[in-house]
Amino acid sequence: MENIQVSDAANDSGDQLNYRQPPHNLEAEQAILGAILVNNEAAQKVQGFLLPEHFYEPVHGRIYESVLKLMDKNQIADPVKLKPYFESDEALVDVGGAQYLVRLAASAATIINTEDYGRTIYDLATRRSLIQIGEEMVNDAYDAPIDIEASEQIADAEKQLFDLAELGQADSGAQTFSRALKTAVESIESAYKDPDSLSGVTTGLTKLNEQIGGLHKSDLMILAGRPAMGKTALATNIAFNAAKRWADDIVAGVDMERSKGSVVCFFSLEMSADQLAARILSDRANLHYQGADPIQSHAMRQGKLSEDQFQAIARAAIEMEDVPLFIDDTPALSIAGLRTRARRLKRQHKLGLVVVDYLQLLRGSAKGGNENRVQEISEITRGLKGLAKELHVPVLALSQLSRQVEQRENKRPMLSDLRESGSIEQDADMVMFVFREEYYKEKDEPSMSEADKHALWQAEMAELYGKAEVIIGKQRHGPVGTVRLGFKKEVTRFTDLIDEDHLPDQHF
Template sequence: MKLENYEAEVAVLGSILLEGTLFQDVKLQPYHFANVAHQKIFRAMKGAFNQKEMIDIVVVTTHLGEQMKEVGNTTYLLKMAESVPTTVNFKHHEQLILDAYLLRKAKEQALRYVQAPSEEGLHKLIRNLQYLYEATDDMEEKSTYDYLLEISKEMQSPSKHKANLTSYKVLDDMTGGLQRGDLIILAARPSVGKTAFALNLAAGHCKQGGSTTVISLEMGSIQLLKRMISLESGINSRKWRGNTFSQEDFSSVSRTIGEMAEWGIFVHEKNRTLSDIRTTIRKRIFENPGKNHVVIIDYLQLIQPETKRERRDLEVGEITRELKLLAIELNIPVVLLSQLSRNVEARNNKRPMLSDLRESGNIEQDADIVAFLYREDYYHPNSKEENVTELILSKHRNGPTGTVILHFDKEMGRFSEMTEKEYKEKRGARSREEQKQRRLHSV
């Protein structure tokens, strides 16, 4: 173990320069750094954080002022940030700095004792070493007792730890809502309605007072917001293309826009890399503390990994693993949309299975919930089950699996729950129609 860990110090400072919001979780102090220049850089970061500024190279340079010459100028900061391929190991590097600091202080105490050994000096050495480790104990993993205490507090104040209900009762009964720390995969073939369903989740959460961050890699922000306006106002989404709105439509849209302006909805369209996405999410939560956050990302296969791998499945595995870790770290649910492979098209029964996930292994492994959308009329346009959508929970780490039946209004992009009675009636109508067709055919 090193007395001075220069590489870990560079990794921690470089990570913060890349993702300024990491600083809010930092447990280190300037004196933990062995390198004097690094102490000054960290103090500048702390000054920016205390003034509620978003930390980046420009802000840190400003706070350093005349001290920039002593830390190696802007080039040193740039190289520091460029040397960090990923921030996923940030906490580990932070611990390495702390370990090195403890070793240095322990060595100092031991040298003092060796220079003037005595029984009293020995007791003082033991006390000082104990104090050192107790002072940094909050950096260590919590004990079982700590976790049990946390569970007890959660039971006493359930409102502070509640999940995010989706407004779909059957789904909420199965899952308890979107749970904090969960990575939720929502997958379907193209044009089945996964983006529309995700927007329904976003709207429902916002209307309950929550904050929703939508990161779209496929559609622009304007297009997504228009779809949400159609969903909420009840106007046909095709009217946006030809601008064929009636006066009643204008009134309805204006009213909806006024309501949505009060929501905690944030739509981002320019994120492409995993690093960009992580930074955006952390920044949104940092700027809106105390909110009930949900993140929706559309969609997995368009995310660019931070490092190129020899195989695509390894890249996808890195993405899902880091998004799962982010969900745990920030204590938020992350809903990640995903495409399905074409394998499903080759089967007679085209209901999706876990093996249909593109680059499947890691997605299934990292996800807490894997849900599929399936529509019979997607494959059979003349199906009597038109607009009926099955939301199939194929994996649920902490609860049951099963199917939720939804009605999908394509023109408004609106999903609503169907009761079992409504679904049976629809299936019964289809069965009677099929019998009638068979009789006509036999004549």
Template sequence: MAQILSPFSAARMPPQQVEAEVSLLGSILLDGAMMDKVADTLRAEDFYKNEHNTIYSAMISLFSKQKPIDILSVSDSLKEAKKLDDIGGHSYLASLINSVPTAGNAAYYAEIVRKKKILRELITVSQDISQLGYKEEGDVDELLDEAEKRIYNIAQKSLTKGFVPIAGILEQAWERIDNLHKDPSNSAIRGVPTGFRDLDHKLSGLQKSDLIVLAARPSLGKTALAMDIARHVALHENIPVGLFSLEMSKDQLIDRLIAAEAHVDLWKLRTGRLSSEGDDFDHIRDAFDKFSRAPLYIDDEASMNILQMRAKARRLQAERGLGLIIVDYLQLMAPKQHTDNMVQQITEISRSLKVLAKELNVPVLALSQLSRAIENRPNKRPQLSDLRDSGAIEQDADVVMFIHREDRVKENSDRPNQADILIEKHRNGPIGQVTLYFTPEKASFSPMERISE
């Protein structure tokens, strides 16, 4: 029977192209200025041959000291470090120069060397993960997270981004400033728009890498507002949204989304009591058609921990793109390590969500409960100290918003269905208040000016 070779068998040569390494080093020896084109993307450890690693390290050392790079300076540097004989002596350096007719292709050779290194890193990581799996030690979720993190880190290192000429930036800046001047109503929306103009003007949209916390007591509209934002971002901005619903099922969320978009009564839709007369079903069909093309992705797994969420979010970003993550809601997430201390659990979850926002460079909108303490004091207006179970939420969040409904805490209120969105923390901007109108029949919010029209 023929022997089947393991992917990591010694009989297989690791990915490498020594000819590209030789050509690159020869190009730099011919023209030391080529280091300017490759030094920011290529490291000494990217070379497959140890001798080439040593030579490039000497070049990097000279480059960092702003000394000329040529066959004499590199030879002297290696001789001083007692490594000249290790790489084959002065004659080997001369052979590198003779291997290339021109220095102009250095960047091309560097890209080949870098890509081969990435392939070798993938093999190494795969071997490490395989060994961990065979040992059957540790938590499976932690192993999965470690595996995805290491693969993700390789992918991120493969993305290089250099300086951009200011002329190109100025052109874009002028266009943006000119558009803002022509249409002041659209000014300063630099993040992901929520669909609520006044809120967007306060926040400049939901910013990348920000953790935004939306908190309220139960049944005041946290999920409804989050669904309105998700609906706008996916349908009207065509920005991919990842929605983690730990409280409601995907069917319940779909009912809410359809009712809000079709402007029909949610309870009637759920119970099949919609009238056959009128145009309700036409609106529902239109809503179904819109959502069938929307980049909105729902995960309704209950009791998900941050490791699972991070892994799913990474995959979604890699496969479909990702512009916004919504978590409903924070206190229902499971901690990585079980403990009876709720404060420690929420602290871990809060900080992990902030890390997730930074890692994926997307805004994370996390819903949160408020403590019952708010119900035992005369002033029912929420404040930062009301965030349930942890002061870490306040610390980790870039933005903290509360939903306050006067008609729910005050008898005979003259503000029925009006909801104040209180921006009590805004790390990079002003705090303030925005008033929206809540329509219970649709479980949806609207701008106040739309209601008054």
């Protein structure tokens, strides 16, 4: 309000202001508040994007916030109802106190123009935030201590610009409990109305979804296992299932805000992009192929295919063309580089799930060289957790297990088996282990000369064949436990395990 008076005085005297004011439009703020006070339905047109902090004049933001609170209680918000809350507001003293609310109602815009005014206020608030970021960038570049590298300043500025582009504000800061509560209720409502009863991104595996409720936004999930257990296969299956669900929901005309699929980026630091794509392609091609021998990715690379197999691959490739799965196979990627690429995909393609294979192959800031690997892993896990919260997406990171698993008789992994387990276990919201007892039992084949032992071994192998376990060792949102899955080793695919009482009768 004082800014208007100063501006008018300057214009009356013919003087020009000798400084630049931040961009704002008090008249638009007054007009939109007036429209809302006259007809509360006007607020519904703007409350999805316009927040109290977007108003330049603080008291306007407080009035807007009070209106929304009354509306949440199903009460009418008008000057009479709001008057008791603002009678002692010092910011309104110079303009007539609570009577200012009546003047706002008198200067109301029509409800038709409400959204336009709201967009104007939002745009000006964004410009003010952009100016603030720019000023901080300049000041930090001039005053930065010698031990802070320029790349860190770039990463910090990029984060602020990303937040501004995605959230409408450069720094989200503290938020009221009511706003956090509203978000939580919306998530619960979405899960309640969803036919799959999921609150997160689907894994494509029914039993696993039931145990964990899907992959939750802002969560860091660790998927760990010893070599040959199928870590990459399970992560690839989950990534493809989530991306395919997104593509299928688009075709089905589903409200994509409620979709349980997602756009996925798979950071493959171990396998090349074409190897990963070939593995996924062979898996999908086998769904179209009815032959006796499954199509395997190594046979595809060598060109050892029948005509029917090639046709199945062609059909699968066409089916997969529109699946929003991005693969980044940059070797020795740093956590800062991964964050930059993920932000770009979030901004350009609405990224909804990040998969990292695997976290020990990521690099930290490398300030101290390789002297302290545990400290570097701690930095990486903190960075991945920060990325999940910043982008508001689930991050699934694969991890190795220490060799001590192999020394035990019971080789089912535990949290203490994680390499550099202190930081990984602490930062993760969920820790899952992949375990296939079949792999270890296969190594224990007795000699054929010991007929009884070999017969017992064969019976045990038949019981374990094609079965895997996903052990939930830690979960902030639910119980721990074990999920039994099927595993088709020839095509590296995890599936829901069919209960034996649902299998068809076998006749020998």
